[in-house]
Amino acid sequence: MNNGNIVEIKDLKKxxxxxxxxxxxxxxxxxxxxxxxxxxxxxxxxKSTLLNMIGALDTADRGLISVAGNNLTExxxxxxxxxxxxxxxxxxxxLIPNLTVLENVIIPMxxxxxxxxxxxxxxIELIKxxxxxxxxxxxPTELSGGERQRVAIxxxxxxxxxxxxxxxxxxxxxxxxxxxxxxxLKELHEKENVTLIMVTxxxxxxxxxxxxxxxxxxxxxx
Amino acid sequence: xxxxxxxxxxxxxxxxxxTLAVVGIAIGIATIVALGMVTEGLKVSIxxxxxxxxxxxxxxxxxxxxxxxxTIKDNRVDEISKINGVKQxxxxxxxxxxxxxxQLGLAGISVxxxxxxxxxxxxxxxxxxxxxxxxxxxxAAEKMKKKVGDTLTLNNDKYTITGIFETGNKELDAxxxxxxxxxQAMDENNxxxxxxxxxxxxxxxxxxxxxxxxxxxxxxxxxxSSIEDFxxxxxxxxxxxxxxxAISLLAIIIGxxxxxxxxIMSVFERTREIGVLKAVGWKSRRILGMILGESVVLTLxxxxxxxxxxxxxxxxIIMFSDMAMVLTFTPALALKAxxxxxxVGIIGGxxxxxxxxxxxxxxxxxxx
Numbered sequence: 001m002n003n004g005n006i007v008e009i010k011d012l013k014k015x016x017x018x019x020x021x022x023x024x025x026x027x028x029x030x031x032x033x034x035x036x037x038x039x040x041x042x043x044x045x046x047k048s049t050l051l052n053m054i055g056a057l058d059t060a061d062r063g064l065i066s067v068a069g070n071n072l073t074e075x076x077x078x079x080x081x082x083x084x085x086x087x088x089x090x091x092x093x094x095l096i097p098n099l100t101v102l103e104n105v106i107i108p109m110x111x112x113x114x115x116x117x118x119x120x121x122x123x124i125e126l127i128k129x130x131x132x133x134x135x136x137x138x139x140p141t142e143l144s145g146g147e148r149q150r151v152a153i154x155x156x157x158x159x160x161x162x163x164x165x166x167x168x169x170x171x172x173x174x175x176x177x178x179x180x181x182x183x184x185l186k187e188l189h190e191k192e193n194v195t196l197i198m199v200t201x202x203x204x205x206x207x208x209x210x211x212x213x214x215x216x217x218x219x220x221x222x
Numbered sequence: 223x224x225x226x227x228x229x230x231x232x233x234x235x236x237x238x239x240x241t242l243a244v245v246g247i248a249i250g251i252a253t254i255v256a257l258g259m260v261t262e263g264l265k266v267s268i269x270x271x272x273x274x275x276x277x278x279x280x281x282x283x284x285x286x287x288x289x290x291x292x293t294i295k296d297n298r299v300d301e302i303s304k305i306n307g308v309k310q311x312x313x314x315x316x317x318x319x320x321x322x323x324x325q326l327g328l329a330g331i332s333v334x335x336x337x338x339x340x341x342x343x344x345x346x347x348x349x350x351x352x353x354x355x356x357x358x359x360x361x362a363a364e365k366m367k368k369k370v371g372d373t374l375t376l377n378n379d380k381y382t383i384t385g386i387f388e389t390g391n392k393e394l395d396a397x398x399x400x401x402x403x404x405x406q407a408m409d410e411n412n413x414x415x416x417x418x419x420x421x422x423x424x425x426x427x428x429x430x431x432x433x434x435x436x437x438x439x440x441x442x443x444x445x446x447s448s449i450e451d452f453x454x455x456x457x458x459x460x461x462x463x464x465x466x467x468a469i470s471l472l473a474i475i476i477g478x479x480x481x482x483x484x485x486i487m488s489v490f491e492r493t494r495e496i497g498v499l500k501a502v503g504w505k506s507r508r509i510l511g512m513i514l515g516e517s518v519v520l521t522l523x524x525x526x527x528x529x530x531x532x533x534x535x536x537x538x539i540i541m542f543s544d545m546a547m548v549l550t551f552t553p554a555l556a557l558k559a560x561x562x563x564x565x566v567g568i569i570g571g572x573x574x575x576x577x578x579x580x581x582x583x584x585x586x587x588x589x590x
Contacts, residue, residue, distance in 0.1 A: 055501065081503075083503025094494060108503055
């Protein structure tokens with residue numbers, strides 16, 4: 001990490017279908033630690049691919065990508081990196097339906113060395129943080145869309161990540177619930193100094209960030 | 223919630239699929255248990271019969287010889303009784319008849335040798351060798367509702383029941399015992415016996431005497447003083463055991479295929495969820511362990527259900543069919559059933575688990 005940058009991307013290229021589809025075509029970005037950045041662009045512009053690359057869910061074809069001091073182009077097993085450094089929030093909450101709210105928040109903590117009771121107390125703390133402590137033992141199916149996304153936020157924070165990656169976090173919510181989720185994320189960034197990178201196609205949502213990066217046809221627009 | 227609890231919880235998501243998978247595997251396990259109980263019961267019964275009465279060992283036809291007949295010429299009884307160390311030799315002929323709708327096992331033995339069966343008369347007296355008389359085991363008498371003085375019709379001849387006996391062996395107690403020559407004549411098999419029960423002198427060496435008998439009739443006769451000897455000499459128990467093993471193998475294959483199908487469906491439905499688990503930092507081997515664990519949980523549950531089904535099923539079959547069969551359930555049989563269940567779980571779960579663990583996270587997350 002140089003000059004306080006938590007994310008450094010140089011000439012990042014990514015293609016699919018044997019190179020016939022170019023998703024990212026030479027991306028260069030630096031994101032500072034504690035920064036709130038939104039990535040905008042139309043559908044198919046490559047913004048979600050870029051987010052997945054930062055979260056080490058996908059690998060680069062060419063270029064350099066370094067996140068929280070980890071060179072992602074060199075490492076093979078990135079599960080530890082994802083566990084320690086990254087918290088994901090998806091458009092669809094992606095909670096496990098047969099597990100309770102508490103159990104869903106515990107899920108990322110397996111394999112981190114925490115003992116059972118430590119996992120439970122950490123999860124309860126996070127559920128309180130998203131103001132769902134009275135629903136800790138409910139299943140996600142019993143919650144509203146906004147509540148489910150709040151559980152997803154709690155899950156993303158489970159391992160104290162240095163970066164939160166949110167892919168259209170309000171995309172499946174009504175405006176009221178969407179606003180509430182954005183408020184929570186903003187609070188999280190301000191109070192906890194977490195780096196927040198959010199993909200959105202909604203310009204109003206993007207304006208909440210300190211900086212907006214526009215991606216078009218796999219390239220960052222200046 | 224521990225990781226094990228998580229693995230145990232997941233198979234219960236889709237209850238209909240769980241029930242079908244459990245029933246499918248449980249039937250295989252139940253068959254293994256039921257056959258195992260029959261085999262173990264046969265062993266116990268044979269051992270009891272070997273140990274019952276005064277016989278120190280039993281002489282049988284060597285079925286590994288070229289002759290396919292199981293009978294021995296009854297002049298061998300006299301010859302064996304003259305071998306050094308032999309105190310008493312008794313020829314036994316076995317058969318069966320349907321009497322009043324009931325299958326009745328019959329044993330023919332001369333009255334002077336009845337002591338060899340270890341039968342204790344609880345009512346009446348023994349028969350006479352030259353009369354149409356027989357004694358009934360306690361269980362046979364109860365089942366047929368017969369008492370001393372009643373008659374039984376065997377091959378159109380009436381036989382008077384002169385006594386009721388008890389040995390403590392379920393199979394022997396469900397038979398009728400009658401004069402050897404009467405039963406041989408009834409089967410038109412005069413001069414033939416199936417077994418020769420041998421009692422040795424107090425100071426004689428069991429091994430030396432039994433070897434002397436085998437030496438006198440090489441390839442023709444074999445001696446049995448334990449269940450292991452019986453298995454060497456007689457194919458029937460081995461055949462049941464082989465059939466049991468073949469069915470166990472089939473159960474493993476069929477159960478394994480069923481589990482592969484169930485777990486593949488489960489992984490397929492949970493593709494997105496597996497993507498999330500990867501996104502939150504789960505290692506591939508943890509995902510592999512979870513799916514494999516779920517598979518084993520499913521088959522272990524099937525194992526317990528199968529044991530219960532097998533025990534209840536075979537007991538019910540034996541009860542309703544009026545068969546006098548000893549059934550033995552041992553902890554080893556339960557462990558074998560559960561062991562097979564675990565093997566099925568591992569074999570059946572390994573492919574879906576590998577498939578799940580290798581899912582690329584971005585593709586899994588895009589799955590709808």
